[in-house]
Amino acid sequence: xxxxxxxxxxxxxxxxxxxxxxxxxxxxxxxxxxxxxxxxxxxxxxxxxxxxxxxxxxxxxxxxxxxxxxxxxxxxxxxxxxxxxxxxxxxxxxxxxxxxxxxxxxxxxxxxxxxxxxxxxxxxxxxxxxxxxxxxxxxxxxxxxxxxxxxxxxxxxxxxxxxxxxxxxxxxxxxxxxxxxxxxxxxxxxxxxxxxxxxxxxxxxxxxxxxxxxxxxxxxxxxxxxxxxxxxxxxxxxxxxxxxxxxxxxxxxxxxxxxxxxxxxxxxxxxxxxxxxxxxxxxxxxxxxxxxxxxxxxxxxxxxxxxxxxxxxxxxxxxxxxxxxxxxxxxxxxxxxxxx
Amino acid sequence: xxxxxxxxxxxxxxxxxxxxxxxxxxxxxxxxxxxxxxxxxxxxxxxxxxxxxxxxxxxxxxxxxxxxxxxxxxxxxxxxxxxxxxxxxxxxxxxxxxxxxxxxxxxxxxxxxxxxxxxxxxxxxxxxxxxxxxxxxxxxxxxxxxxxxxxxxxxxxxxxxxxxxxxxxxxxxxxxxxxxxxxxxxxxxxxxxxxxxxxxxxxxxxxxxxxxxxxxxxxxxxxxxxxxxxxxxxxxxxxxxxxxxxxxxxxxxxxxxxxxxxxxxxxxxxxxxxxxxxxxxxxxxxxxxxxxxxxxxxxxxxxxxxxxxxxxxxxxxxxxxxxxxxxxxxxxxxxxxxxx
Numbered sequence: 001x002x003x004x005x006x007x008x009x010x011x012x013x014x015x016x017x018x019x020x021x022x023x024x025x026x027x028x029x030x031x032x033x034x035x036x037x038x039x040x041x042x043x044x045x046x047x048x049x050x051x052x053x054x055x056x057x058x059x060x061x062x063x064x065x066x067x068x069x070x071x072x073x074x075x076x077x078x079x080x081x082x083x084x085x086x087x088x089x090x091x092x093x094x095x096x097x098x099x100x101x102x103x104x105x106x107x108x109x110x111x112x113x114x115x116x117x118x119x120x121x122x123x124x125x126x127x128x129x130x131x132x133x134x135x136x137x138x139x140x141x142x143x144x145x146x147x148x149x150x151x152x153x154x155x156x157x158x159x160x161x162x163x164x165x166x167x168x169x170x171x172x173x174x175x176x177x178x179x180x181x182x183x184x185x186x187x188x189x190x191x192x193x194x195x196x197x198x199x200x201x202x203x204x205x206x207x208x209x210x211x212x213x214x215x216x217x218x219x220x221x222x223x224x225x226x227x228x229x230x231x232x233x234x235x236x237x238x239x240x241x242x243x244x245x246x247x248x249x250x251x252x253x254x255x256x257x258x259x260x261x262x263x264x265x266x267x268x269x270x271x272x273x274x275x276x277x278x279x280x281x282x283x284x285x286x287x288x289x290x291x292x293x294x295x296x297x298x299x300x301x302x303x304x305x306x307x308x309x310x311x312x313x314x315x316x317x318x319x320x321x322x323x324x325x326x327x328x329x330x331x332x333x334x335x336x337x338x339x340x
Numbered sequence: 341x342x343x344x345x346x347x348x349x350x351x352x353x354x355x356x357x358x359x360x361x362x363x364x365x366x367x368x369x370x371x372x373x374x375x376x377x378x379x380x381x382x383x384x385x386x387x388x389x390x391x392x393x394x395x396x397x398x399x400x401x402x403x404x405x406x407x408x409x410x411x412x413x414x415x416x417x418x419x420x421x422x423x424x425x426x427x428x429x430x431x432x433x434x435x436x437x438x439x440x441x442x443x444x445x446x447x448x449x450x451x452x453x454x455x456x457x458x459x460x461x462x463x464x465x466x467x468x469x470x471x472x473x474x475x476x477x478x479x480x481x482x483x484x485x486x487x488x489x490x491x492x493x494x495x496x497x498x499x500x501x502x503x504x505x506x507x508x509x510x511x512x513x514x515x516x517x518x519x520x521x522x523x524x525x526x527x528x529x530x531x532x533x534x535x536x537x538x539x540x541x542x543x544x545x546x547x548x549x550x551x552x553x554x555x556x557x558x559x560x561x562x563x564x565x566x567x568x569x570x571x572x573x574x575x576x577x578x579x580x581x582x583x584x585x586x587x588x589x590x591x592x593x594x595x596x597x598x599x600x601x602x603x604x605x606x607x608x609x610x611x612x613x614x615x616x617x618x619x620x621x622x623x624x625x626x627x628x629x630x631x632x633x634x635x636x637x638x639x640x641x642x643x644x645x646x647x648x649x650x651x652x653x654x655x656x657x658x659x660x661x662x663x664x665x666x667x668x669x670x671x672x673x674x675x676x677x678x679x680x
Contacts, residue, residue: 148564150558159557159674160564218496218498221493223599224488227501227595250570256567259566263559334499337525
């Protein structure tokens with residue numbers, strides 16, 4: 001029987017831990033116990049891992065949601081990784097590199113299968129996919145899972161969809177078995193990089209959509225912004241990953257994730273605040289210090305576009321960068337429609 | 341100089357009349373005076389055409405919006421058609437056939453150019469495109485214009501986009517010149533039938549999106565419904581019109597029109613009422629007797645699908661038909677996600 005471990009126990013990590021622990025309970029391919037690496041912290045004088053394991057609730061990051069008792073919070077990364085056959089990464093992207101060094105020491109062999117749900121890209125003199133980073137540093141196969149998934153809705157068993165992108169087909173199918181349920185429907189594709197890029201690039205459009213809402217743009221205009229974002233998303237993905245398939249854009253990780261992020265994500269909410277004149281630091285502070293992905297992604301994509309000399313092809317993405325970092329007026333997001 | 345006439349002066353017709361009359365004023369390719377055929381009716385004891393021409397306002401169908409004085413309301417179809425070089429059709433689709441017989445008598449020659457903005461399909465032992473019907477019955481070239489266009493926003497000069505689909509390229513470009521402005525951005529394509537079909541099929545999805553909202557489905561679920569609708573829209577368009585281009589789906593007439601219709605159209609609003617248990621007749625009555633396009637389109641598409649024996653490929657569209665006409669529970673719209 002295969003052992004599944006989850007690396008990360010924040011809001012989304014705990015949601016996914018709950019989902020998987022319920023899903024695999026009656027599947028004799030997998031060991032019932034799901035280990036979830038949990039950064040140890042004290043909550044009201046008690047260790048978070050102990051609270052999770054005793055109360056079956058992550059009182060800090062997913063309060064009010066009952067967790068299955070086969071989901072175990074574990075503070076030591078060694079204990080989580082050393083027997084794992086399947087590793088599920090759900091870390092904030094700024095923790096990926098640091099954690100990788102530790103995890104590497106304990107991976108039992110090259111046959112371990114990984115999957116990452118972390119959104120974002122790493123930047124080191126160029127764009128690095130998190131799936132590539134993990135694959136290269138851990139020496140194991142890494143798939144990705146992305147989709148139109150608001151965490152708290154997953155925690156309430158909302159009917160949702162997601163997309164797994166794989167390198168190795170049989171790993172894709174095995175991972176589908178872990179995640180797929182009647183209310184969490186998984187489709188799989190070999191177009192891994194489009195899945196991964198879509199989950200990151202969408203945040204640029206969401207910022208713009210939020211700015212348009214914040215400026216009280218009428219619906220004709222906000223959907224035009226959505227459309228421009230979708231087109232530039234497809235274009236930049238094709239630039240970075242020329243073998244992208246247009247069908248992947250129609251998966252949950254494509255258009256549906258873009259839409260859910262525009263309609264109700266944090267980046268869209270931040271866009272509204274930008275339109276109202278708030279600065280990025282102030283916005284992040286107002287959101288409890290959480291790091292926003294949209295502006296950072298807009299910046300890195302801008303540098304990439306600029307290095308290729310193709311700024312003119314991305315008037316919308318460039319406008320988001322300039323609004324976030326160059327004091328451009330929020331109104332200039334409409335230029336991509338009116339001036340092109 | 342070319343004479344432009346508009347056939348129709350309802351809410352959308354008047355909006356478009358206003359837009360065009362402003363647009364072409366300084367373009368010496370076109371005669372300044374735009375004739376707008378207006379069904380004569382009495383409003384507070386006075387003829388509607390006289391009110392429009394004296395007050396520069398369509399008090400009945402677009403109250404509160406100033407019209408340019410080069411837009412002339414004309415009650416006789418003969419006077420509107422006989423000198424026209426360009427005919428713009430914006431009739432409710434149930435009036436197309438009747439009007440066609442009259443218009444036919446007065447068209448001056450085969451070089452007259454037509455464009456239709458009417459959404460819908462005609463059904464006579466099979467699907468008939470309105471553009472084909474007009475072309476065949478009037479003997480002139482017909483383009484189409486569709487897009488993410490809420491009429492009252494167009495009337496307020498909201499930044500909007502639309503798509504012209506043409507048969508004859510130079511006609512497409514000429515028509516673009518008539519409609520395109522800084523705030524109403526037109527793109528053109530030779531994929532006319534995809535443009536026209538998209539403008540009709542979208543209403544099925546909008547009904548379903550509205551039902552999901554009416555059932556208080558969470559956002560993960562409503563965007564999954566949107567995605568399924570988009571996929572079935574593309575699939576049915578490919579079935580009816582095999583040379584469809586996927587790029588057209590990314591035009592305003594494709595995904596943006598679908599989105600605007602889900603977010604704020606009448607069909608989406610009706611879907612909510614269906615979810616609350618209202619019947620179609622009651623809903624139409626509550627909307628002032630206006631005919632809903634979504635249910636009729638769902639029905640005709642269902643018959644088309646059934647005649648081809650491909651119901652299984654369209655679980656979402658079939659569910660909308662069954663909810664509207666076969667007393668199926670509104671909840672069954674989720675089956676297309678959970679059971680497939």
